[in-house]
Amino acid sequence: MNYGPLLFLGILFTLASSWFGLVVMPNQQLGSLQPNMDTNTGVVFPQPLPGEAAQGRELYRSLGCNYCHTQQVRREGFGSDIARGWGKRGSVARDYIYDRPVFLGSSRTGPDLTNIGERQPSYEWHYSHLYNPQTTSKGSIMPPYAFLFELRRVGPDGPSTNAVKLGGEFAPEPGWEVHPKPEAKQLVEYLRSLRSSVALPEAPLPKLE
Amino acid sequence: MGIISFILIGSSLAFPAVALYALWWAGREGQLRHHDKAALLPFDQEEPLGQMTDVVLNRSSFPKQTLTNKA
């Protein structure tokens, strides 16, 4: 009963089957999607991220934000994603063509971020929230990212307009103020760039009632 | 329907065909006979069928006769 050759063939063919089915075929179907230009408005979507947001995306990767936040909206009728305002339409493959790597995510320990740029457009909210999530979302289990900020002495001209406004228990010692480092700025630019408000032919926006 | 689709469809027919041929070949060669004899492979003269190995815990209560080495 030396069926070694048969065994080897079986081992190779079984994996080859799904390699074709789940790697080659999806690459055939989705691997060369192009951005769409709306013929009425001339808007091209999606677009590559501008420089600062692209740097922020690298931080998002390096800090592992994608382990608690998804970036995919499930279609109407499957889950409550749209009802929660996480997106205006379900996500489609074309939304991700410029993403390296893709941050679909697998866990919603925190909310989905596909549309966070529309839901929270304010720099102030993002800075405050990143510095310590408790400032804006009491009871959140998101870790603070205070290491993206630095303490500076208040200058002779009084408090800087760039400083993060923090009240109560979160405020720094008198005479000091909290400034975002460039990294914090980049991360916030990235988060603000996340929007799902542009329609695609395969994913129209629902009509307003 | 480019060349790649042709390759994909062609290979998805060719692979199962080769697999089926290999199975037929193996059957003809007698490789599939007496399969269940292999179930005895973990055992040998030293650690034979019917004898428990790895008695580590609660040894004092283990039935004595099964522990002694045959010989």
Added chain:
Amino acid sequence: MAALSPWDSNLGQSNRAQLAEIDASCRGSVLLFFLSGMLWLLAGTVLALLASYKLHAPGFLGDAAWLTFGRIRTAHLNAVIYGFSAEVAVGVILWLMCRLCRVPLMAQSLINSAAVLWNIGLVIGIVGILAGDTTGVEYLELPKYCTPILFLSFALIAVWTIVIFRFRREKHLYVSQWYILAAVLWFPWLYSTAQLLLVMDPARGAVQAAVNWWYGHNVLGLWFTPVGLASIYYFLPKVIGRPIHSYYLSVLGFWTLALFYNWNGFHHLVGGPFPAWMITISIVASVMMIIPVVATAINHHFTMIGHFGKLKYSPTLRFIVFGAMSYTVSSLQGVLSAVRWFSETAHFTHHTVAHAHWGMYAFFTMTMFGSMYYILPRITQREWPSERLISLHFWCTAVGIILYVAPLSWGGWLQGKAMLDAQIPFLEVVKVTLPYLKLRTVTGVILAVGHVAFFANICWLLVRTFGPYRQPEPMILAGVQPQTAPVGK
């Protein structure tokens, strides 16, 4: 090796000297993999405790980027998957292959350099993750400057396995060998494809997610699962002294697993931005997994029937039986999770985390613990020094992991139900999960105690220089005593 002749191809002809030589030849290499694997387990446990604690005390150790949850969690995963699990798996593969092929461990320098390379690559990689160089791809986070080292190391392991297989003295193949051969051939294919299409030259957009889950599911299903099953198929009959209930059923189990498991990956993408055929084909394949799982479960159960009393005496049997039962439970949970209506709720929740630990811990890790309990005394020719530490290890890990996965599966389901109701604010959903997250930290401590007990026992076993433990006549080591045995012909 000339001393080993005469060998013949009849079943069951190894005598005492031959077994002793095989076991002794495995000593250095298997110990190298086991010990470095155990160190990764301890490191991974510390990282796990930190990550788990941070999830309900977010401010804890939050002042430095390298200690943030996203990095600690990732370092934990890679330390236990590629450190502990993979290295102990290779150690078990080495011993099983030598025993079943009935040859002493050949090409030791080849396999030892693989172990050293693997550890070097992994240290670089985990430090890289903590420093922020993660690739951001789940299960493939190790930075690209360390993965070629890992790939080279694994290539050596695969070559070694094939060499052993080629020079085997026992021409018949046992089911454990099929699983091992499949695992060592499948893994390099999976790993190289994933590295190429995700890290080295990323595919376009959503295709990456597809390749990611083809890899992510298969690294568990086609690498760890076969090694775990190979162990169960060997140690269960071996310990109780009775052949596997139905060898034909094990054939069915192997080939249906090979056919269906590798198509499962896209059930991680249910609801995602993909054409329906991709998701559906994986759901169908996931449901088909009932066939190999039930076939394996029936086979193991009918082998054990009438022998459960032996659990009292054998630590190996305890861990292996626990692992085999967990394989059935976690696989059926996996089938359920793949179905759309269940996924709608459970996807994106801690239910998935619990499921991963059913599979990787309650099944795979427990099975590996059991295998190590059998292999270590035989390769070192020493008995386990402490029965108490064995019991402590077993009960801490068995109780700990049940208290981890069962409540967290339920907590994840509640979390999913709350999330489905758009009227419940998100922070209220978070509140639902908190008791389960806290319980997880407690169970993490229990598991950690078990790990330390096991590690202490291994160290004790290795450093002690005095003779056999307690009993006057050799018992478990009967098969490996170097004296000549009466060979009945």
